[in-house]
Amino acid sequence: PADQCKSGVRKMWVISVLYVSVATLSGIHAAHHQRRDPCRDVICPPGHECTVSEHNLGQCSCTAKCGFGLSLLCGTNNVTYDNECFMYRESCLTGNFIELSHRGPCTQYDVASKIRNRPVVCFQRERDFLREHLVHIIKYEMSKTHKIKNYKRLVKLRFNICDNDGNDQITSQEFLECFRDEVTQPVRTDENGDLVLTLCLDAILNAGDRNLDMELNLGEFRHLMRPDFKTVVERCSLEGKYYDDGAETSDRCSFCVCASGNWVCTKELSCSLDDKAGNNNLEKVKDKEDTDDNQSEEDDIWSKEKNGEEYDDYF
Helix, strand or coil: CHHHHHHHHHHHHHHHHHHHHHHHHHHHHHHHHHHCCCCCCCCCCCCEEEEECCCCCEEEEECCCCCCCCCCEEECCCCEECCHHHHHHHHHHHCCCCCEEEECCCCHHHHHHHCCCCCCCCCHHHHHHHHHHHHHHHHHHHHHHHCCCCHHHHHHHHHHHHCCCCCCCEEHHHHHHHHHHHCCCCCCCCCCHHHHHHHHHHHHHHHHCCCCCCEECHHHHHHHCCCCCCCCCCCEEECCEEECCCCEEECCCEEEEEECCEEEEEECHHHHHHHHHHHHHHHHHHHHHHHHHHHHHHHHHHHHHHCCCCCHHHC
């Protein structure tokens, strides 16, 4: 009986220890989930910051406060800002797209360029932000939907989903259709948002297209969707000089912006009108010249007839 009693005590002790261990592990697991930062996996564009919602979820909101570091710059809205934080914060708060025009305060030249017909482009910063968002879609959203944790398998699955015709190549149109409707963090919130999204998706494909065939094979797609993928910083060349992304140049009839290594230009409407007016003026001048020539010929003939000279060419 004494042995049975000791055995019973040992069993109770083991069960108590196991219960305490399980309870402790459950408490640690619960505490871990409570301590997990809801903003850890949220990527926000410039001018935004991650805030925690009432449901303990991370979400992007306009930046609440900017630092006071002074680095004057001119925005594309012809307003001088203390630093980039203030510029992008105003863009977020107003819903108007504001980009860096140039470093330093705005000048009178900026007033004139403000009214110009600006081309719609995707800047490298926007392209890279969107690519990181696509990685987030694959890594977290698809993981929840398909219950797959292995990222390489998720990338392969996404490639197969995008490859509509099953030829082991993703065209620019397939790439656009595959991601466009799943983007939850807009590149821009202005009236050109949809067009900029299309341009940025195309720029992402070009960044990963290593054999320059305007398509992505599985190897290129995997490389492009690596979380640590680094895009090449491209610059625009003009007359032997190189300009950073977002740089602008113009002349009387065109306005150009450097975007992802290429100059994108628009022609001024006023120049088109001037050209049309110029052509009309040239036609009027030509008509006047023809009229003057005809009049001179008639006067010459009349003069020669008066002098008794005959010209068979005219009769």
